[in-house]
Amino acid sequence: MALTNDEVLAGLAELITDETGISADEVALEKSFTDDLDIDSISMMTIVVNAEEKFGVTIPDDEVKNLKTVGDAVTFITSHQA
């Protein structure tokens, strides 16, 4: 069954914490990966690959550039779940 936005957000926050040490509380939909969370491009790619595995979605490299905020990623994942 497809996950809700809140469930994807919680799962994504876990992945972000694992990779960067950022507290899950700080991960909110409106936060920018680069400007607010200070996540660099390599950490971003690690989070993307782990998100693919966790949520069973494919996130192409070209699409990663469009994922500016946590909300962008949550929307992409929920709309592409099998």
Place this chain on the structure above:
Amino acid sequence: MTEITLKQSTGPAYTRLYAYGAARGENAVPNDDIVGPINSSDEWIRQRTGIITRARANAETNAIDLATEAAREAVERSGVAPEDIDAVIIATISNPKQTPSVSAIVADRIGANPAAAYDVNAACAGFAYAVAQADALIRAGAAHYAVVIGAEKLSDIVDPTDRSISFLLADGAGAAVVGPSDFPGIGPTVWGSDGSKAELVGMNATLTEFRDGKAPWPTLRQEGPSVFRWAVWEMVKVARRALEAAGITPADLAAFVPHQANLRIVDEFAKQLKLPDTVVVGHDIETTGNTSAASIPLATHRLLEEHPELSGGLALQIGFGAGLVFGAQVVVLP
């Protein structure tokens, strides 16, 4: 008409690496010397790449000089007489003169004239490609002893204002002597290419575009995040195939020596491979930088200097880079 049977050559059943040699650019260039044009900081570079200093050569030193120095050390340590070396294979992408080859000149300089000599263009996988070829040539009887070298002067093809790859790049050469063996010393090579991703890393213009004033001096560029993703998660599969082809498991390894592209790649790669703590991971990028084809033999040379007890152990080496190309094999450390 009499039937004539052609002779075909055959060689020894096994090969191994006899010894390594190394040469690095003369200058340890700190991050502070290069951060100005990329509006960056020492901390930014260390965090993203692990590099503290990179080895860059003097203006008058070229890849041929570096290759010669590394090859001389490897040959001397190997105990093989230079005149017995009948193949010299150099992996390089940065020599600014396309012909004659770097390898013919180096073969002559190290006393191996008239060895067969040719250059290999397989970027950061070049050393693994060259080892694969030396192993095959010797077992086929086409050569008896080979010197394989990765040699680069990448500082000639960097743009100081480029934030994608230039600040990683460095100059150096690493060499190894390959010869016949009583035991299997070089495992099967798992190698390949994916030209559909040729645009991810490589030169940003051609020499003819430069000549015609349509482009500045060509320099290296990469799509860093995409290369990172490929270099770790796709290359882990290649590394596992190389272990399987050699008939071993990660626990059998003494060392893992990936191409020194970026410390984050090296660390994430080792993590994804789930190597036991007993496996020593080759680290040379921190004070050498990314030397493309030279990075694996340079890292192995350092590993053996710092951990002589690894001699005789198994090392998995894997190179990956512009092409895209990749090559991996398990070797017995000399």
